[in-house]
Amino acid sequence: xxxxxxxxxxxNNSKFRAILYQLIMxxxxxxxxxxxxxxxxxxMEARDIRAGFGFLDETAGFSIMMSLVPYExxxxxxxxxxxxxxxTLLVAGIGVVFATMVGFLVGxxxxxxxxxxxxxxxxxxxxxxxxxxxxxxxxxxxxxxKPLPGPRQVFERNTEIYFGISNRGITVPEFIFLExxxxxxxxxxxxxxxxxxxxxxxxxxxxxxxxxxxxxFAGLGLTIxxxxxxxxxxxxxxxxxxAKMGRFNLAGGITIIPEFLAVLLSLVLYTASFxxxxxxxxxxxxxxxxxxxxxxxGLRNGTTLKLVIIPQALRIIIxxxxxxxxxxxxxxxxxxxxxxxxxxxxxxxTALNQNGQALETLAIxxxxxxxxxxxxxxLMNWFNSRVKLVER
Amino acid sequence: xxxxxxxxxxxxxxxGIAIAGGHEKGxxxxxxxxxxxxxxxSQGLPGFSNPDDQGNWSGLDVDFCRAMSAAVxxxxxxxxxxxxxxxxxxxxxxSGEIDVLARNTTWTMQRDATLGLEFVGVNYYDGQGxxxxxxxxxxxxxxxxxxxxxxxTGTTTELxxxxxxxxxxxxxxxxxxxRADEVVAAYDAGRCDVYTTDRSGxxxxxxxxxxxxxxxxxxxxISKEPLGPVVRQDDPQWADLARWTLNAMINAExxxxxxxxxxxxxxxxxxxxxxxxxxxxxxxxxxGVNNDWAYNIVKQVGNYGEVYERHVGANxxxxxxxxxxxxxxxxxGGLIYAPPVR
Ligand SMILES: N[C@@H](CCC(=O)N[C@@H](CS)C(=O)NCC(=O)O)C(=O)O
Numbered sequence: 001x002x003x004x005x006x007x008x009x010x011x012n013n014s015k016f017r018a019i020l021y022q023l024i025m026x027x028x029x030x031x032x033x034x035x036x037x038x039x040x041x042x043x044m045e046a047r048d049i050r051a052g053f054g055f056l057d058e059t060a061g062f063s064i065m066m067s068l069v070p071y072e073x074x075x076x077x078x079x080x081x082x083x084x085x086x087x088t089l090l091v092a093g094i095g096v097v098f099a100t101m102v103g104f105l106v107g108x109x110x111x112x113x114x115x116x117x118x119x120x121x122x123x124x125x126x127x128x129x130x131x132x133x134x135x136x137x138x139x140x141x142x143x144x145x146k147p148l149p150g151p152r153q154v155f156e157r158n159t160e161i162y163f164g165i166s167n168r169g170i171t172v173p174e175f176i177f178l179e180x181x182x183x184x185x186x187x188x189x190x191x192x193x194x195x196x197x198x199x200x201x202x203x204x205x206x207x208x209x210x211x212x213x214x215x216x217f218a219g220l221g222l223t224i225x226x227x228x229x230x231x232x233x234x235x236x237x238x239x240x241x242x243a244k245m246g247r248f249n250l251a252g253g254i255t256i257i258p259e260f261l262a263v264l265l266s267l268v269l270y271t272a273s274f275x276x277x278x279x280x281x282x283x284x285x286x287x288x289x290x291x292x293x294x295x296x297x298g299l300r301n302g303t304t305l306k307l308v309i310i311p312q313a314l315r316i317i318i319x320x321x322x323x324x325x326x327x328x329x330x331x332x333x334x335x336x337x338x339x340x341x342x343x344x345x346x347x348x349x350t351a352l353n354q355n356g357q358a359l360e361t362l363a364i365x366x367x368x369x370x371x372x373x374x375x376x377x378x379l380m381n382w383f384n385s386r387v388k389l390v391e392r
Numbered sequence: 393x394x395x396x397x398x399x400x401x402x403x404x405x406x407x408g409i410a411i412a413g414g415h416e417k418g419x420x421x422x423x424x425x426x427x428x429x430x431x432x433x434s435q436g437l438p439g440f441s442n443p444d445d446q447g448n449w450s451g452l453d454v455d456f457c458r459a460m461s462a463a464v465x466x467x468x469x470x471x472x473x474x475x476x477x478x479x480x481x482x483x484x485x486x487s488g489e490i491d492v493l494a495r496n497t498t499w500t501m502q503r504d505a506t507l508g509l510e511f512v513g514v515n516y517y518d519g520q521g522x523x524x525x526x527x528x529x530x531x532x533x534x535x536x537x538x539x540x541x542x543x544x545t546g547t548t549t550e551l552x553x554x555x556x557x558x559x560x561x562x563x564x565x566x567x568x569x570x571r572a573d574e575v576v577a578a579y580d581a582g583r584c585d586v587y588t589t590d591r592s593g594x595x596x597x598x599x600x601x602x603x604x605x606x607x608x609x610x611x612x613x614i615s616k617e618p619l620g621p622v623v624r625q626d627d628p629q630w631a632d633l634a635r636w637t638l639n640a641m642i643n644a645e646x647x648x649x650x651x652x653x654x655x656x657x658x659x660x661x662x663x664x665x666x667x668x669x670x671x672x673x674x675x676x677x678x679x680g681v682n683n684d685w686a687y688n689i690v691k692q693v694g695n696y697g698e699v700y701e702r703h704v705g706a707n708x709x710x711x712x713x714x715x716x717x718x719x720x721x722x723x724x725g726g727l728i729y730a731p732p733v734r
Contacts, residue, residue: 049486049508062550063557063566073554142581150582152528167582168540168565246538248528248585249565258583259567336545339569339578345545350568353479353546356507 040359055355056081062350064341066257077351084346085368091260091342092329092372095267099328100321102268103275110280121276128273134334136270141262141338148258155245161253162242169255173240180237187230191222198222259340263332271328275321282317283309314387322380326373333369343368419491419623419630420464420680428470431457432490435475435571438596439704439712440496440516449473452703453494456515456621459693460492460637463685468692477570479546482507485622492634493622496590498548503622512635514620515696516704517718517727519613520552521591523598526608528585533612537562542575542584544568549589552615576600590617595710633679640686642730643668644695646721651698654690668733675733686733696728697721 010016044051056078063073068086071079109121128136148167155161164171195218202213231237243253286309294304336345348365352358423429433441433453441451458468474490485493486508497503498518499511522541524530533556543549545568557564567584569575576597579587587594591613598604621638623631644650647665649657658669666672670683679685693699697714706713720726 044508050506061554063554063564065565065567073558142577145578145581145583247535248539251538251563336570337574339545339567339574341568345568345570349479349570350545350550353482354502354551356482356503358483 044359050357051360052357053360055357055360058355060351060354062354064346065339066260066341077347077355080351081343081347081364084341084343087341087346088329088332088343091263091267091332091335091340095264095271095328095332096325098264098268099271099275099324102272103324104279106272106276107279107283110276111283125273125276128269129277133266133270133331134337136266137263137334137337140266141259144258144262144265151245151249155250157245157247160242160244161250162240164243164250164253166250167258168249169257170261171243171250171253171255173242174253176239176241178237178239180234181231183234184227184231184237188223188227191224191226195219195222257340259335259338262338263335263340263342267328267331270331271324274324274327278317278320278324279313282313285316286312311387315384318380318384318387322377322384325376325380329372329376330369419627420633423464423491427465428472429457429461429464429492430474430490431460431471432474432476432481432484432493432495433457434495435477435573437496437572437593438599439592439708439710440596441473441475441494442596443473443475450703452515452699453496453621455693455699455703456494456638457492459641459689460634462688462692463633463637463640463681466682466684466688468688477546478544479570481546482509482622485509485624488624491623491630496593496619497622498590498617499620500548508625509622510625510631511620511622512631513638513730514618514727515638516592516619518590518592518617518619520549520588520615520617521594521613522610523579523587523594523607524585524610526606530610533610533614534560536564536586538564539585540565540567540583541586541588542567542569542579543588544572544575545570547589548615548617553588556614572597573600590619592619592704592710592712595704595712599709629680633681636679636733637689638696639730640668640689640733641693641696641699642721642728643733644686644690645697645728646723646730649690649695651690651692651694654687658687664732664734673734 041051057076059074060077060080061073064071064080064083066087067083068090069079069082071083106121106124109117110125112118112121145167148165151164151166151168154166155164161171162173195215198213198218199215202215206212241252243250243255245251290308290312291304294308299307332342333344335342336349339345343365348361352361355361431454433449433451436442437451439451441449441453443449454471454473457471457473461470462468464470474484476484476490476493476495478495481493481495481497482503484490494515496516496518497511499514503509504511522533522536530536536557541553541564543553543566550566550568553564553566567578569578572593575587575589578584580601587597587607589597591609594609598607598609601607621634623634625631644654647657647662647668649665649668654669657665658671660666660669663672667675668686670676670685670687674683676683676685694702700714700719701707704710704712712719714720714726716725718727720728722729
C-alpha cells in the first residue's frame with residue numbers, strides 16, 4: 001500500500017481531481033459574475049444611472065387592478081413585487097391543477113375504443129398545441145370580452161347583485177367567516193387526519209386478512225360530509241356582503257376579472273394538449289401483456305387500470321409532466337399582453353418603467369422564475385421517487 | 393409578450409455590457425460611419441410616428457429624426473426606425489440600440505435625472521385627458537368615481553391617473569396594456585368606461601375606434617406632459633446637435649423661413665438669418681455638421697410650424713388647431729420658444 005501511495009500522487013485520484021476541477025470552475029464563474037456586476041455598477045454610477053435595491057422601499061404610486069393582499073398606490077415597489085408574484089402563483093397554481101385534469105381526460109379519451117371520442121380528442125390536441133399561445137390568449141380574451149354585456153346593460157343602478165356576469169368579470173358576494181366557523185375548520189382537519197389513519201389501517205388489514213374496506217367513501221364522509229353537517233349545526237357562520245351597482249361598475253363583492261379568466265383558460269387548454277399526449281404515450285408504453293396477465297389473475301378492468309397500468313405508466317408520465325408544469329409557470333408571463341397584472345406586467349413592467357432600474361428589477365424577476373422552476377422540479381422529483389417502481 | 397420580455401431582458405443585459413464597455417467614440421461619428429440615424433419611435437401613433445401601408449414612417453416625431461438626418465447627412469431620408477413600446481423605450485436608448493428617442497415621451501425629473509438620459513427640448517406641450525362614450529352621459533372627469541380606465545403601461549399616464557383619483561377621493565380600476573393597439577381594442581370592446589392618455593394621443597387613437605363620433609373627450613386636463621426628444625447623457629455633442637436641430641426648426645418659423653422660401657433666405661442680409669443659414673459664423677463646427685445644416689433641415693423637412701400643420705394641425709385627422717394654444721409660437725402667446733442661434 002505504501003509503495004503504491006508513493007507512485008500515485010493525490011492528483012491522480014479521479015475523485016479528488018473531479019472535485020478540484022469543479023472548484024476551479026465554480027470560483028472562475030463566481031469571479032466573472034462578481035467582476036461584471038462590480039464593473040457595471042461602477043460604470044452606471046459614473047454615468048448618473050441610479051443603481052442598487054433601495055428603490056424597493058420607494059412609493060410605487062400606481063394602482064393594480066387585482067391583488068390577493070391589500071394594496072394601495074401609496075405602497076412600495078416591494079409590495080408591488082409581492083402582489084405580482086401572488087397573481088403569477090395564482091394562475092400558475094390553478095392552471096397546473098386544471099391542465100392536469102383536462103390533460104388526463106383527453107389523453108385517456110384518445111385511447112378510447114369509441115371512434116368519435118378518440119377523434120374528438122385528437123382534434124383537440126392538434127388544434128391547441130399547434131396555435132401559438134400568445135394568439136390563443138388574445139383570442140380567448142376577445143372571446144370572453146366580446147359577447148358579454150357591459151355592467152350598465154345588465155345591472156340596475158343601486159341594486160344588490162349576488163351573482164353578476166359582465167365584461168368586467170364575474171362578481172360574487174364578499175364573505176366573512178364568523179367566529180363559530182372554527183368548528184367547521186377543526187372538523188375538516190380532524191377528518192383529514194382520520195382518513196389518513198383509516199387508509200393505513202385498511203391497507204394493513206387487507207395485506208394480512210385480504211378483507212377490503214371502502215376507504216374512499218369513508219374519507220368522503222369524514223372530510224366533506226361531516227364538516228358540512230357541523231357547518232350547518234353551528235348556524236352557517238358566514239356573512240355575505242353582495243356587490244352593489246354604481247354608476248359604471250359593481251362596487252364591493254369579489255370580482256374575477258376577465259383577464260384572469262382568459263389567461264387561465266388559454267394556459268389550461270394549451271398545456272392540457274401536451275399533457276394529453278404524455279398521458280397517452282405513458283399508458284401505451286405499458287406492455288399489453290400486463291393487462292392480459294392482470295385479467296388472467298381475475299382483476300376487473302378498473303382495478304387493472306388502477307393497480308397495474310397507471311402505476312407503471314406514471315413513472316413514464318411524470319418526468320415530461322414536470323417540464324409541462326415548468327412551461328405553464330413560465331408562460332404565465334404572456335399574461336401581460338392582456339393586462340393581467342402578473343409579476344412581469346406589474347413588477348418587471350410598470351414598476352420597472354417608473355423607476356428605470358432595469359438591471360435590478362430583471363435580476364429579481366429572473367431569480368423568481370428560476371426559483372419557481374427549481375422548486376417545481378424538486379417537488380416532482382420527490383413525487384417521482386415515491387411512485388417509481390422498485391427495480392430488482 | 394414573452395418575446396418582448398425576453399428582448400427587454402437581452403437589451404438590459406446588452407445594456408449592462410454596453411455600459412461596462414462604454415461608447416468609445418461619439419454617437420455622431422458612429423452615426424456617420426454607419427450612414428444612418430437609428431430613431432426610436434412609437435408602435436404607431438398617428439400624427440407623431442405612424443407607418444403607412446408601405447412601412448414609411450411619418451409624423452411630428454419622425455420629422456424630428458428626419459431633421460437630424462438632414463443636419464448630419466444633408467439628406468433627411470437617412471433614418472431607420474425602431475418601433476418601441478412605452479416600456480421598452482428607455483432601455484433601448486441606454487443600451488445604444490437607438491441613437492435618439494422621439495416617441496411622444498414626457499420630460500420628467502425622474503427620467504431626466506436618474507436614467508442617464510437627457511431631454512433636449514419640447515416639441516409638443518401636452519396634458520393628460522379622458523375619453524368616454526357619449527352614451528355614458530358623463531360631462532366631467534369628476535363624475536368618474538367607480539369607473540374602469542384603460543391605458544398604456546410604462547407611462548406617466550398610469551401615475552397621473554392614480555394621483556387624480558386619489559386626490560379626489562374616487563375609486564377606479566386601472567387596466568394597463570403594453571401596446572396602444574390593445575388599449576384601443578379593449579376600450580372599443582367595452583372593457584373600460586374611460587380611455588386615458590395624452591390628449592394628442594386621444595385625438596390620434598380616436599381615429600382608430602370603430603365609431604369615432606360615439607366618443608368624446610372630457611374638458612379636464614389633469615397633468616403637464618411636455619413631450620420631447622431624448623438622447624444619452626454621456627454624449628454632450630450629440631445632445632447639442634439634437635437640441636439645436638429642434639431650435640433651428642423653431643427659430644426658422646419665428647424668422648419666417650419655410651421650405652418654400654428658404655433658398656432665397658440664403659442671400660438674406662439680416663445677420664440672424666445669415667447665422668441660421670450658415671452664411672455667417674462657424675457655430676456649426678461645434679456640433680459637428682456642415683454650415684448648411686439648418687438650410688437642409690428647413691428645405692427638406694420644414695420649419696416647426698410647417699411640420700406641426702402637416703401632421704397634427706387643424707387640417708389633419710387629429711384636428712389639433714394651433715392658434716391660441718400653448719403650442720403656438722411665443723410671439724403669438726404660446727410656449728414654443730427657442731434660444732437664439734448666436
Ligand atoms: N407621454 C406619456 C405617454 C406616452 C405613450 O406611450 N402614449 C401611448 C398612448 S397615446 C402611445 O404612445 N402609444 C403608442 C404605442 O404604444 O406605440 C409618457 O411619456 O409616458
